[in-house]
Every structure is written in structure tokens, then in C-alpha cells.
Amino acid sequence: MQGLFRRRNLPHLDREGGTYFVTLCLAGSLPASGTLAISRHWRKRALAPPPAGISADEWRRRCSAAAFVDYDRVLDSSSPVTWLADQRLAGIVRDSLLHGHGHRYQLLAYVIMWSHCHVVFSTTSNGVAGPADNDHARRRSAREAVMLSLKRYTAVSCNRVLGRRGPFWQAESYDRLVRTHAELERVVSYVERNPVKAGLCREPEDWEWSSARSRRP
Incomplete structure (x- = not known):
């Protein structure tokens, strides 16, 4: 089945039931x-x-x-913006990711860094939002619906904790359609090893805000 190519400022490729590697960046990060x-x-x-x-x-x-x-x-x-170093905010994002698992998407991996968040998930039919975007006379894809819901909820909740208003996340997310099982394995490893590469911990399982943590003995 051919994917549907969408573009605003960043390119996006959507496919029904697709698996995606998405990066959400804090506004100004x-x-x-x-x-x-x-x-x-x-x-x-x-x-x-x-x-x-x-x-x-x-x-x-x-x-x-x-x-x-x-x-x-x-x-x-x-990065000049590191709001997610605040454990209260990292917890909000993590809990929101876990809340949608098994319903709107299958969460395959995630890591929450100080300035951004990597997520790997597969979409389900429940992820389709239905209403058209204000900017485009079309229905949102399942990927878009998942990201919109996640970013809206976490932005409001995190801004409330920070006592601020304004954008919390960068307007668009960086995403990539994962096409093969081998690519998925590489992507999950990349995501979970991000804190290690950044010098924040020695092993992926040591990072509290990561799917790798669940495998810690």
C-alpha cells in the first residue's frame, strides 16, 4: 500500500497501520x-x-x-531550553505516552531527554482523529492525531506546572516511517541509547525516563 506524503515545513510520510520514529522538540530548543x-x-x-x-x-x-x-x-x-530536566514535566510526558499505549497506538520505545523526546509507535484505527485540519481540508492521519493529542495535553499540563503561557513544543515534529523489522531494531536501539551517548548514564536501563528502564532487573 502506498503511503501518503504530506508537507508543511517538514516532510511527513503516512501509511495506514504504520510504525513511526518521532522526535518532539521543545519550543526554542x-x-x-x-x-x-x-x-x-x-x-x-x-x-x-x-x-x-x-x-x-x-x-x-x-x-x-x-x-x-x-x-x-x-x-x-x-539546547538553550531544557524544561524536561524537571522531573515533574518528564513524568507528565511519560505518563501521557503510557496512557495511550494499547488503545490509540502501540508504544514500542521512548526516551525523554532534557530538551526533546523520541517516540517509536505503531498506529491503530483508534488513532484517526476524524475532523479535518483547519489548515487543510482533509482528515488527519493516525500519526497526526496521536501527536496532536499528546502535544496538546502535555503542553497545557507542563505550562501549568511552569506557570507560563505560550508554545511548549516546536510546532512540527520530526518523523520517519519505519519500513522493516531490521530498521525498527536499529531505531529502538538508537532511542534507548540516547542518554548514554549524551553522557547522562552508563547503560540505557539506568535512565528513568526511558522504555529501557522497564527491562532493568
């Missing part, structure tokens, strides 16, 4: 100067002729994945 340099670098690489034996589509996919890793490195090392 990505420094403009750093992200602009990354974007320009990988856009230039993606437009260049692909190496021998690699299709143009595969080359663009690889460049996009490499750019994502660079963005993630910026988020881990130099």
Missing part, C-alpha cells in the same frame, strides 16, 4: 544558527549525484537520516 548550518550542509549533499550503486531516493533518505543525527547532537549538547 534548536539554536537557529546551528540548525541552519546543518540544513544547508545536508541539503547540498542530498542534491549532489548519489554514490555509485545507490538510487537517488535512497541517497536522499540517507542524507535526511544523517541530518537528523546532527540535529539530535545539537539537542543533546547545546
